Amino acid sequence: MSLKAYNRNMSIQEMRKTYSMSGLSKSEIDLDPVIQFQHWFEQAQQPDLPDWVEVNAMTLSTADLKGNVTSRIVLLKGIEDGRLCFYTNYHSQKGRQIQDNPQVSLCFLWAHLQRQVRIEGTVTKSERSKSADYFRTRPRESQLGAHVSQQSSIVDSSQTLQNRFVELQTEYEQAEIPCPEHWGGYEVQPNRYEFWQGRPGRLHDRICYQLVEDQWQISRLAP
Numbered sequence: 001m002s003l004k005a006y007n008r009n010m011s012i013q014e015m016r017k018t019y020s021m022s023g024l025s026k027s028e029i030d031l032d033p034v035i036q037f038q039h040w041f042e043q044a045q046q047p048d049l050p051d052w053v054e055v056n057a058m059t060l061s062t063a064d065l066k067g068n069v070t071s072r073i074v075l076l077k078g079i080e081d082g083r084l085c086f087y088t089n090y091h092s093q094k095g096r097q098i099q100d101n102p103q104v105s106l107c108f109l110w111a112h113l114q115r116q117v118r119i120e121g122t123v124t125k126s127e128r129s130k131s132a133d134y135f136r137t138r139p140r141e142s143q144l145g146a147h148v149s150q151q152s153s154i155v156d157s158s159q160t161l162q163n164r165f166v167e168l169q170t171e172y173e174q175a176e177i178p179c180p181e182h183w184g185g186y187e188v189q190p191n192r193y194e195f196w197q198g199r200p201g202r203l204h205d206r207i208c209y210q211l212v213e214d215q216w217q218i219s220r221l222a223p
């Protein structure tokens with residue numbers, strides 16, 4: 001099916017929206033970007049949101065030392081002392097790139113509020129005990145999935161994964177499923193935040209917080 005058919009005969013070129021829901025000024029924001037982020041995160045969780053919207057979904061970009069960049073969605077699972085936490089497989093492509101280069105970026109799109117938040121910073125692994133504690137709260141299927149999947153390695157078929165899943169299900173039938181060594185949390189310590197609010201005429205509001213000598217410096221950026 002062509003892209004045109006999906007979009008009621010509108011070409012890709014013609015697709016655009018006008019953003020006019022709200023604005024953002026330096027006088028109204030919090031001086032602490034973590035608090036500002038929390039305000040926006042709470043506002044993003046509107047009660048009438050469709051079920052499929054995941055406000056904690058964020059694009060994580062990582063790069064290796066040759067400058068190859070890759071991006072993917074992961075879920076934000078907490079903010080602790082200003083560090084943003086997500087969980088994954090340490091042997092995945094992101095895990096390998098982070099091992100080479102701990103500089104990462106995160107990007108949230110809250111399209112229903114015409115907002116974007118960009119965050120840059122340095123990532124470290126969570127404490128082992130924290131990862132294990134979180135792993136224990138996950139549904140058993142997800143726990144088994146973490147054991148079965150060597151994330152981002154080539155598999156011959158989905159049946160192979162299913163078979164291994166069933167084997168492990170039997171193996172751990174009555175037992176607690178341990179947190180795999182290769183699975184756990186990462187925590188991003190931000191040094192830059194940018195809050196973007198769409199505005200009419202593409203004159204969007206962009207407020208940036210940059211960490212300079214342990215102080216957040218706030219600037220407005222041109223759209």
Ligand SMILES: Cc1cc2nc3c(=O)[nH]c(=O)nc-3n(C[C@H](O)[C@H](O)[C@H](O)COP(=O)(O)O)c2cc1C
Nearest residue numbers: 057072073074075087088089092093094095151152
């Ligand atoms: C909505 C959504 C949420 C996801 N959440 C996670 C997550 O929290 N952790 C994770 O490892 N992968 C998550 N994924 C899968 C990743 O996008 C990606 O496919 C996987 O982590 C492998 O990426 P990598 O090879 O770049 O490491 C999610 C995907 C989507 C679409």
